[in-house]
Amino acid sequence: MIRTFFTQTAKGIAVAFACGLLLLSNALPAAAISGSGPSSPDKGLPNLENIQENTEEFMTGYNRMPGMKETQERSAGGLNSVQGSADKDKMLRPEDAEGATTTVDNMQKGLDKLLGNR
DSSP states (O other): OHHHHHHHHHHHHHHHHHHHHHHHHHHHHHHHHHTTOOOOGGGSSOOOTTHHHHHHHHHHHOSSOOOHHHHHHHTTTSSBTTTBTTTGGGSOOGGGGTTOOOHHHHHHHHHHHHHTOO
């Protein structure tokens, strides 16, 4: 009788512990997000110049696909026919990446280290 009491109590404690662990594991990710600091809506993604309007114009203004010359005219001096030159100066260029190692170089270094071919 005492043995069954202890076994049932041990099972109850194990179930309560498992439930508590599940509850905490579901609550902790939310706690981690709330501790990241206050939100700043003004520091969101940069507002690209007229992207929304150009996209809507492109989608509703054409009953056909634009031709190559029309697309080239719209994208002259810019990135593409919708975005134009908005935030062109923020794009990374090959000159910005001087001295950077490529993924292939990093993989080759790792493989060399793994094989002992330093």
